[in-house]
Amino acid sequence: MDIGKKLSHVVAIAAVAGLTLVAGTGSVIASGEAKHPEAQDWSFAGPFGKFDVASIQRGLQNYIENCSACHSMNQLAYRNLSSLGFNEDEVKEIASQYEVTDGPDDNGDMFDRPARPSDKFVLPFPNEQAARASNNGAFPPDLSLLAKANPGGPDYIFALLTGFVEEPPEDVELAEGMNYNPFFGGGQIAMAPPLFEDGIEYSDGTPATIEQQARDVANFLQWAAEPEMEDRKRIGWKVVLFLLVLSALLYAAKRQTWARLH
Amino acid sequence: MSAHTQPSGTGSGLVKWIDSRLPVFTYLQKEYGEFPAPRNFNYWWNFGAILSFMLVLMIFTGIFLAMQYTPHVDFAFDSVERIMRDVNYGWLLRYMHANGASFFFIAVYIHIFRGLYYGSYKNPRELLWIFGVVILVLMMATAFMGYVLPWGQLSLWGATVITSLFSAIPLVGDSIVTWLWGGFAVDNSTLNRFFSLHFLLPFVIVGVVALHVIALHVTGSNNPLGIDPKGPQDTIPFHPYYTAKDSFGLAIWITLFAAVVFFAPNFFGEPENYVRANPLVTPAEIVPEWYFLPFFAILRAVNFDVLFIDAKLGGVIAMFGSILVLFVVPWLDRSKVRSARFRPVYKWFFWILVLDCLLLGFVGGHPPDEKVFEGIEGLKFINLGHLGTAWYFFHFLVLLPLLGMFEKTRPLPTSIAEPVLGGGQSAAGAAAKPMEKA
Ligand code: HEM
Numbered sequence: 001m002d003i004g005k006k007l008s009h010v011v012a013i014a015a016v017a018g019l020t021l022v023a024g025t026g027s028v029i030a031s032g033e034a035k036h037p038e039a040q041d042w043s044f045a046g047p048f049g050k051f052d053v054a055s056i057q058r059g060l061q062n063y064i065e066n067c068s069a070c071h072s073m074n075q076l077a078y079r080n081l082s083s084l085g086f087n088e089d090e091v092k093e094i095a096s097q098y099e100v101t102d103g104p105d106d107n108g109d110m111f112d113r114p115a116r117p118s119d120k121f122v123l124p125f126p127n128e129q130a131a132r133a134s135n136n137g138a139f140p141p142d143l144s145l146l147a148k149a150n151p152g153g154p155d156y157i158f159a160l161l162t163g164f165v166e167e168p169p170e171d172v173e174l175a176e177g178m179n180y181n182p183f184f185g186g187g188q189i190a191m192a193p194p195l196f197e198d199g200i201e202y203s204d205g206t207p208a209t210i211e212q213q214a215r216d217v218a219n220f221l222q223w224a225a226e227p228e229m230e231d232r233k234r235i236g237w238k239v240v241l242f243l244l245v246l247s248a249l250l251y252a253a254k255r256q257t258w259a260r261l262h
Numbered sequence: 263m264s265a266h267t268q269p270s271g272t273g274s275g276l277v278k279w280i281d282s283r284l285p286v287f288t289y290l291q292k293e294y295g296e297f298p299a300p301r302n303f304n305y306w307w308n309f310g311a312i313l314s315f316m317l318v319l320m321i322f323t324g325i326f327l328a329m330q331y332t333p334h335v336d337f338a339f340d341s342v343e344r345i346m347r348d349v350n351y352g353w354l355l356r357y358m359h360a361n362g363a364s365f366f367f368i369a370v371y372i373h374i375f376r377g378l379y380y381g382s383y384k385n386p387r388e389l390l391w392i393f394g395v396v397i398l399v400l401m402m403a404t405a406f407m408g409y410v411l412p413w414g415q416l417s418l419w420g421a422t423v424i425t426s427l428f429s430a431i432p433l434v435g436d437s438i439v440t441w442l443w444g445g446f447a448v449d450n451s452t453l454n455r456f457f458s459l460h461f462l463l464p465f466v467i468v469g470v471v472a473l474h475v476i477a478l479h480v481t482g483s484n485n486p487l488g489i490d491p492k493g494p495q496d497t498i499p500f501h502p503y504y505t506a507k508d509s510f511g512l513a514i515w516i517t518l519f520a521a522v523v524f525f526a527p528n529f530f531g532e533p534e535n536y537v538r539a540n541p542l543v544t545p546a547e548i549v550p551e552w553y554f555l556p557f558f559a560i561l562r563a564v565n566f567d568v569l570f571i572d573a574k575l576g577g578v579i580a581m582f583g584s585i586l587v588l589f590v591v592p593w594l595d596r597s598k599v600r601s602a603r604f605r606p607v608y609k610w611f612f613w614i615l616v617l618d619c620l621l622l623g624f625v626g627g628h629p630p631d632e633k634v635f636e637g638i639e640g641l642k643f644i645n646l647g648h649l650g651t652a653w654y655f656f657h658f659l660v661l662l663p664l665l666g667m668f669e670k671t672r673p674l675p676t677s678i679a680e681p682v683l684g685g686g687q688s689a690a691g692a693a694a695k696p697m698e699k700a
Contacts, residue, residue, distance in 0.1 A: 075343050145536040148533060148536050240521055243517040250509050254507050261498060261503070
């Protein structure tokens with residue numbers, strides 16, 4: 001085999017593969033003038049990644065206390081919390097803090113009842129108009145898929161929540177009711193900083209720095225966006241290992257078959 | 263006449279009974295058992311089997327998704343999330359289907375470039391090639407409509423941008439768009455019809471694939487040397503040799519596919535499509551899926567009027583032209599020599615075309631006025647788009663015909679068996695090929 005030829009082929013193939021990758025990811029990069037969020041270490045990253053359940057639980061508590069007044073999470077049901085280690089009674093307990101409208105009953109009337117585990121997370125506002133009316137015209141987006149609906153993913157969420165700056169740079173003119181945050185497209189966000197140093201008392205006693213809270217919320221939102229992740233990766237390893245063995249066997253079979261030819 | 267149509271030797275009583283009434287087993291034996299294939303295929307010949315597998319996979323996963331999916335603007339997004347969260351292994355079905363589309367396109371693009379490199383479109387395989395291009399067009403239509411179904415922001419706005427292109431057609435353009443939409447915007451009736459067509463078209467693809475394969479089995483396969491088999495010493499039965507080789511290649515392919523499905527299922531996707539469609543909010547940037555990016559770049563490259571053709575219509579013509587030109591490649595390429603191995607000049611231009619298509623894909627993913635490099639003022643993506651588009655058409659419309667006339671090709675080997683069986687000194691032996699062995 002001519003080594004030079006072989007090499008040039010390998011180089012060509014590598015160049016093609018490399019360019020394909022660039023082309024594939026290139027489209028993601030350009031999104032407004034927002035500052036690029038710094039990459040964080042996440043327990044769920046990589047093919048062996050696992051959820052940090054304690055952190056997700058704190059994130060849930062934080063969402064309930066600090067965010068759920070404005071942001072819905074319409075893809076989650078209370079029953080989903082059982083996969084975070086809450087038992088049946090605890091899930092019932094969490095759900096029952098909320099009221100849902102049900103009905104009609106036998107008299108044709110609608111009625112309110114405490115939420116059950118099978119109910120979806122109760123929405124803070126009945127509709128978008130109501131949400132805007134209470135937020136100076138801005139709409140607090142649903143958070144269930146936010147962690148994968150943004151190119152920065154959980155890094156973006158962490159950066160945004162820790163990235164509020166009280167005094168905007170001199171060349172920035174803040175509009176009425178806006179806050180400066182370089183990680184948000186345009187630098188101005190209608191949400192006031194939602195997290196405060198010790199603004200929450202975590203039930204597991206973890207000190208509630210802003211960073212800690214932001215990390216917990218990001219972990220929670222990542223779980224909410226991809227609750228199947230751990231199952232997916234666990235099954236993935238079995239499937240990929242099986243396929244590798246199968247490939248090796250098929251390769252051996254192929255060699256043996258072709259050995260009959262000369 | 264049953265005695266003649268017996269499948270060779272094997273078969274139980276039932277097989278014989280069926281075969282003498284409907285000779286499916288004879289057919290299989292003839293077309294996939296004994297079918298004489300050139301003995302020198304390399305692994306680039308694996309992609310036909312890979313594509314067949316992907317088509318079946320898309321149909322299977324698609325049918326099961328359709329059992330849970332709701333084609334209505336108010337429910338589509340949530341029904342897809344319900345598949346992801348509440349349907350048993352629904353996430354697996356959906357990730358296989360969404361990434362399956364990407365892998366399907368990777369395979370079909372490799373398959374097409376394989377054909378271009380080895381001249382597989384040349385006499386007598388023109389019709390086989392044309393059926394292939396028809397499959398590509400149908401795949402593009404299918405994938406485009408499929409991407410609308412989850413009804414995210416890019417589903418809605420991608421559909422709006424692409425369908426609006428038809429408004430560039432003089433006189434009837436606007437009526438055509440209204441007719442396509444079934445209304446005055448991309449809305450529920452559009453979603454419904456796209457679902458219906460997205461369900462239908464894959465089965466049309468199956469039909470055209472059948473024609474593609476029948477045509478293949480009439481002319482026989484091309485091979486890396488691009489010369490016809492001269493006799494039995496040049497061919498081997500498809501089974502067991504290529505069934506074994508294809509199975510191995512397919513297993514590797516599925517391994518790569520599984521790695522993406524399980525470990526990076528959103529790698530090929532646009533994050534923005536996880537935002538529910540909203541007709542009142544235009545996304546900052548509307549990009550199609552990666553496999554359409556080269557064509558999108560060509561569409562946007564025409565940003566000037568040509569005579570009475572305005573820029574918009576010009577872009578649409580260029581975009582459709584870039585696909586249509588593939589239909590006439592067998593007649594644009596005047597060279598009698600098929601394989602690029604014996605075409606020293608074409609070989610270079612082939613690789614330049616590959617790079618050009620990758621460049622166009624890169625350009626398609628960026629806004630036209632964005633700077634290519636920070637700090638270099640003059641160079642915007644639109645400039646690269648002009649260059650890439652011009653080269654694309656130059657390659658097919660000018661280079662291919664001219665090369666056929668002026669290129670000095672290398673001497674062809676006298677037979678396939680000669681270089682394969684170790685006639686090392688021959689012209690073909692010198693052009694030995696890394697992927698052939700193994
Ligand atoms: C040539 C074969 C096919 C291709 C290339 C294709 C492509 C696609 C693509 C790109 C999507 C969007 C994926 C996403 O981002 O969610 C999609 C969705 C979908 N497809 Fe297909 N498809 C094919 C065959 C089929 C068939 C045969 C069916 C049904 C019989 C089907 C049913 C669906 C459904 C229900 C969805 C919406 C669910 C979802 O978005 O995941 N597909 N398809």
